[in-house]
Amino acid sequence: xxxxxxxxxxxxxxxxxxxxxxxxxxxxxxxxxxxxxxxxxxxxxxxxxxxxxxxxxxxxxxxxxxxxxxxxxxxxxxxxxxxxxxxxxxxxxxxxxxxxxxxxxxxxxxxxxxxxxxxxxxxxxxxxxxxxxxxxxxxxxxxxxxxxxxxxxxxxxxxxxxxxxxxxxxxxxxxxxxxxxxxxxxxxxxxxxxxxxxxxxxxxxxxxxxxxxxxxxxxxxxxxxxxxxxxxxxxxxxxxxxxxxxxxxxxxxxxxxxxxxxxxxxxxxxxxxxxxxxxxxxxxxxxxxxxxxxxxxxxxxxxxxxxxxxxxxxxxxxxxxxxxxxxx
Amino acid sequence: xxxxxxxxxxxxxxxxxxxxxxxxxxxxxxxxxxxxxxxxxxxxxxxxxxxxxxxxxxxxxxxxxxxxxxxxxxxxxxxxxxxxxxxxxxxxxxxxxxxxxxxxxxxxxxxxxxxxxxxxxxxxxxxxxxxxxxxxxxxxxxxxxxxxxxxxxxxxxxxxxxxxxxxxxxxxxxxxxxxxxxxxxxxxxxxxxxxxxxxxxxxxxxxxxxxxxxxxxxxxxxxxxxxxxxxxxxxxxxxxxxxxxxxxxxxxxx
Numbered sequence: 001x002x003x004x005x006x007x008x009x010x011x012x013x014x015x016x017x018x019x020x021x022x023x024x025x026x027x028x029x030x031x032x033x034x035x036x037x038x039x040x041x042x043x044x045x046x047x048x049x050x051x052x053x054x055x056x057x058x059x060x061x062x063x064x065x066x067x068x069x070x071x072x073x074x075x076x077x078x079x080x081x082x083x084x085x086x087x088x089x090x091x092x093x094x095x096x097x098x099x100x101x102x103x104x105x106x107x108x109x110x111x112x113x114x115x116x117x118x119x120x121x122x123x124x125x126x127x128x129x130x131x132x133x134x135x136x137x138x139x140x141x142x143x144x145x146x147x148x149x150x151x152x153x154x155x156x157x158x159x160x161x162x163x164x165x166x167x168x169x170x171x172x173x174x175x176x177x178x179x180x181x182x183x184x185x186x187x188x189x190x191x192x193x194x195x196x197x198x199x200x201x202x203x204x205x206x207x208x209x210x211x212x213x214x215x216x217x218x219x220x221x222x223x224x225x226x227x228x229x230x231x232x233x234x235x236x237x238x239x240x241x242x243x244x245x246x247x248x249x250x251x252x253x254x255x256x257x258x259x260x261x262x263x264x265x266x267x268x269x270x271x272x273x274x275x276x277x278x279x280x281x282x283x284x285x286x287x288x289x290x291x292x293x294x295x296x297x298x299x300x301x302x303x304x305x306x307x308x309x310x311x312x313x314x315x316x317x318x319x320x321x322x323x324x325x326x327x328x
Numbered sequence: 329x330x331x332x333x334x335x336x337x338x339x340x341x342x343x344x345x346x347x348x349x350x351x352x353x354x355x356x357x358x359x360x361x362x363x364x365x366x367x368x369x370x371x372x373x374x375x376x377x378x379x380x381x382x383x384x385x386x387x388x389x390x391x392x393x394x395x396x397x398x399x400x401x402x403x404x405x406x407x408x409x410x411x412x413x414x415x416x417x418x419x420x421x422x423x424x425x426x427x428x429x430x431x432x433x434x435x436x437x438x439x440x441x442x443x444x445x446x447x448x449x450x451x452x453x454x455x456x457x458x459x460x461x462x463x464x465x466x467x468x469x470x471x472x473x474x475x476x477x478x479x480x481x482x483x484x485x486x487x488x489x490x491x492x493x494x495x496x497x498x499x500x501x502x503x504x505x506x507x508x509x510x511x512x513x514x515x516x517x518x519x520x521x522x523x524x525x526x527x528x529x530x531x532x533x534x535x536x537x538x539x540x541x542x543x544x545x546x547x548x549x550x551x552x553x554x555x556x557x558x559x560x561x562x563x564x565x566x567x568x569x570x571x572x573x574x575x576x577x578x579x580x581x582x
Contacts, residue, residue: 152380183380185387186394212402212410216394219401243403249572257581266582292573299582 027058038069045080048073053084056091063098066091071104086115093125097132105129120146124156136167152183161193170197188217195227204235222255226265233272241276245292248272263303270296274322293323350473350507353464357511360456361519367452385549388421392556400568407565415557422557425550461508468504475501
């Protein structure tokens with residue numbers, strides 16, 4: 001539980017906010033309600049069933065709670081579970097791999113294997129299990145077996161990419177993911193992953209392409225605009241800084257002021273303005289640059305005064321340094 | 329019960345036996361609908377394996393549509409390069425498809441596996457109909473089976489009183505064939521209740537006319553691609569973020 005302390009969460013049943021803020025914003029309230037119920041009735045079959053199905057259908061990642069309560073549920077062997085038990089076994093299995101709980105993982109896997117001895121889906125879980133044990137070569141051979149029968153088994157292809165990424169073979173992972181995306185062009189999750197891979201290799205131009213693809217698929221999501229702006233800023237250059245400025249502003253225009261995007265976009269905007277101003281002669285064309293920077297500074301300091309007043313002097317120093325560059 | 333007797337008495341006496349017969353027919357039809365439904369489910373699962381080509385085509389079209397709709401959110405240079413990616417005369421995605429050499433060969437008849445699936449489906453649906461029709465006629469030959477609550481004109485007599493010889497009988501008394509049709513249409517309600525979804529073995533839907541239910545093959549993909557290409561050429565790119573910065577500064581949001 002000191003993991004939770006480190007992340008600033010007070011209770012084990014608190015709700016995490018992740019960096020991209022995509023699913024957790026939407027689900028925070030519902031998840032909180034479920035967690036409170038779980039805290040009060042930790043062994044109630046119905047409560048656990050609802051929690052597990054909520055997490056499963058919304059693709060959330062609360063492996064700690066899933067393992068703890070899933071284990072309780074599976075030991076109860078209640079008739080209420082019915083056919084759902086296989087989906088729950090799969091869910092608890094994956095969660096127990098996540099939390100490194102070997103006993104529960106083995107139990108779940110043996111039950112699944114007994115019931116579905118010839119299933120591709122269970123075979124993939126077997127591959128996952130081998131990966132968790134560190135036996136990457138064996139896992140790889142299982143995935144290759146599956147792909148030999150069904151070359152476009154999407155979860156297995158994604159698993160292979162994840163394995164290559166975990167093994168550090170980023171260029172191979174990129175190649176495999178590109179191959180996949182040539183066919184399944186609409187998979188936003190895959191484009192996101194590809195962008196991350198490119199960024200880890202500092203291939204900014206390619207990452208920009210991925211984020212453009214994501215913007216095209218969902219132009220009203222602030223995350224994609226913000227990340228696109230951040231990559232443009234990292235690439236550098238006058239044109240890119242100008243574009244980045246516009247995209248940061250657009251993010252602020254479309255995002256919820258309370259969301260994590262707002263703060264990051266404000267800081268990004270401030271940094272971009274100061275970077276623009278340091279471009280010398282060309283920057284003189286942007287008469288409003290200083291005005292934008294001042295606006296950002298005001299808003300940022302107001303937010304810090306409200307949420308983290310002890311950090312205000314630090315922020316003022318940082319912004320002042322940026323301001324020097326802007327006015328130079 | 330024979331309809332050669334005077335009429336009402338005979339009908340009253342034999343009603344218990346004929347009731348049993350009718351009920352059994354009803355039950356058998358109901359159970360067979362369920363069985364057929366499950367068989368059809370097993371069969372249609374085999375069709376779901378799309379070829380890679382179809383997937384790529386569908387995805388390309390979706391990607392094109394996304395580009396068209398949301399082009400204004402990306403910078404002009406990115407949009408231009410994507411448009412070139414699709415429309416380039418040599419290497420563009422949309423220009424790769426050539427029109428088929430023999431237009432007759434392209435279409436549902438050319439694909440033997442699809443044709444087989446379609447005919448298999450038809451046979452499976454038609455066979456029980458024939459079997460039950462024969463069963464019905466054989467067992468209930470010459471019997472008055474039911475009394476409809478409404479009168480039809482005399483012209484309908486040959487159809488609804490197929491095997492009954494007495495002439496002056498009311499048209500509200502019907503024979504087995506009309507019972508068969510009544511059961512056919514009446515069971516739809518109960519089967520939707522029992523199976524909870526669209527009944528895959530529903531013959532009435534077949535009768536409503538689904539002549540070419542053979543999947544996608546005869547959509548001419550190169551024509552679709554060509555029209556998409558032209559649509560892309562016509563897209564006017566207006567960058568939506570032109571005034572993003574000034575909008576932000578003038579808004580009250582923060």
